[in-house]
Every structure is written in C-alpha cells, then in structure tokens.
Amino acid sequence: MMSNLDPDPHETISGGRAGVATEPVRELLEGRDVVLGGTRGMSVVRTLPNKERRMVGAWCFVDSFGPESVNGGPGMRVAPHPHTGLQTVTWLVQGEVLHRDSLANQQLIHPGQLNLMTAGRGISHAEESPTGHGPVLQGVQLWVALPDEHRGVAPSFDHHRDLPDLVDGGVRVRVLMGELGGALAGEGSPARAYSSLVGAEVAFDRDAETRVGLEPDFEYAAVTLSGAVEVDGVLLSPGSLLYLGCGRVDLALRAEQPGRLLLLGGEPFDEEIIMWWNFIGRSHDEIVRAREDWMTGRGFGEVRGYDGEPLPAPAMPTSTLKPRGRLR
Secondary structure (H helix, E strand, C coil): CCCCCCCCCCCEEEECCCCCCCCEEEEEEECEEEEECCCCCEEEEEEECCCCCCCECCEEEEEEEEEEECCCCCCCEEEEEEEECEEEEEEEEECCEEEEECCCCEEEECCCCEEEEECCCCEEEEEECCCCCCCEEEEEEEEEECCCCCCCCCCEEEEECCCCEEEECCEEEEEEECCCEECCCCCCCCCCCCCCEEEEEEEECCCEEEEEECCCCCEEEEEEEECCEEECCEEECCCEEEEEECCCCEEEEEECCCEEEEEEEECCCCCEEEEECCEEECCHHHHHHHHHHHHHCCCCCCCCCCCCCCCCCCCCCCCCCCCCCCCC
C-alpha cells in the first residue's frame, strides 16, 4: 500500500545478526514524519527503518497513516510503482482502499482484512480511495524482506477477509501473519510467509489486560495504532516503536482506555540487504537493473484502471550501495 515515494530516497542497509538484542530490552524509538507524494501528499509516521534500528525479524518497513479526514477530497492516490524482493502488508483501522496491480488484481480492502502482495522478482501496483469513500482513513503499511532463496518467486497477490480472532476477556487479537501462543494461542493466519515471523493487531477495551505468548528465539517490537497501551510496563502512544529484543516467553499488555497495538516479531533476519526506493536487493548493480527495468517498461507489467501516470524512479545516488548490517 503506502510505499516509499520519497523523490530522494536514502540507502537503507539492513539485516544480519549483528546488533540483535539477544535478551529482553525496552528501546523506545521515535518515528519520523514523512509526506508522501509531495507537499500536498498524505503524511505518515515511519517507525521502520529507524535511524537506530532497521529491522525486526524480516519486518523492514512500517508506515502508519491517519486518522486523516478525507471527507470531500480524493483521499489516497498512490500512482503505479514497482517493488522487488519483498511482501507488502496492508492493514486498515478506518476507511477503505482500492488496490490494483500488474497481475490484473483489483481488490477493495476494509478494516480487519489483509492485503498481502508478494513482489518476488517484480510487480507494480497502485492504491487509491474508491469513489464514495468514507470520511476518515487510518491504517498501516508494512514490508517483509524475502530471504534470498525466495526473493525471485513469481509475484502474487492475496486478500484475506477471514483471519483468526483470539479473545482474552476485553482483549481481542487478529493474527495477520504467523501465530501466537500462551493464553491467546489458536489458529494461525492463512497468509503465506517466507520466513518465521508473526504480526498481530491487539485491540483493548477499557481496563483490559493480557499476556501474549512469545517465541524466545524471535525478536519483537510493538507499535500503537490508537490510544495508549502499556507494553511490559512502558506506556506506548502512536508515533513510536518499542523494540523488545529476544529471550521473552510472554509479554504483558494492558490499557486503561480503548486502544489498538500492532505486535511484530520474527527470527532475526540473517541476510544483509539493501533497501532503496521500493526495491530490496543484495547489491548496487541489482538495484540499478531494477530501476532501469522500471524506467524502460521491462519486468513489472502494467497497472490498468488507474487514472494517472506511473511514478518515475528517483535518480540513483552517486555513491555505491553496499549491504553492511542492520544498525546504523
């Protein structure tokens, strides 16, 4: 969904085990405001990649947007653009978004549903608010880096309307990808993942609490979507990411007022990657080829039905892109 529309994107170096917190930690990382599509575009808060930490498992990109009033206006308009080497995960809290891609998929997504696009060797897509859209738009876009053995898979798109719901008193969990354990153990998500990971939205009633079972070998992070949620004793509000490290068997969560939290986790991603614009690769030359293919109309297909021109790729940086590690 929301993609990296920065006209001057910086190289993001991620991956590798160096820098993984092997024990439980509480690192509060502030997000940064990014305006997509120019000065009149939609504002998002980007918590991954962060200047202090680039990945959580295979999760490598988190943009939160809204709640934003789109009443009386066009709402979201993200022109056709390419992706390689990743999966995009789109999750809405309010509103609706129409997805179109170069595989001829057209899908309207609503809150509580999952749009999962696997770019693999190359895909292009566009998103926009549909005609007659609601007055408010809020959600999150995430990227998952594909391991080397799978990053050349054929592109695909899946829409999951029915996802596992887990309930513990006044806490309700919807599992986007992977599965959870402990008191909220249950059926895992049907969404296909190419590495061991989990993503879940945790919704709280007033004065609700729970303990979520975790995998000790996974590293975890939490992002609050609305309200304020206490995560392992740290009060987390929207705009920040709380990195939790590895070594936990469970996680205490509570909220005094209604709120929503996004819990992300996974096995630390062993491979080093380069993330530039909307591409994930392993070398400078690979990124150059992907950019040239997009600009010359090769390898990414065509998105039909969007009223507008595709996004041009930014100019490549003058320095050579090199994979070096997951921390700055």
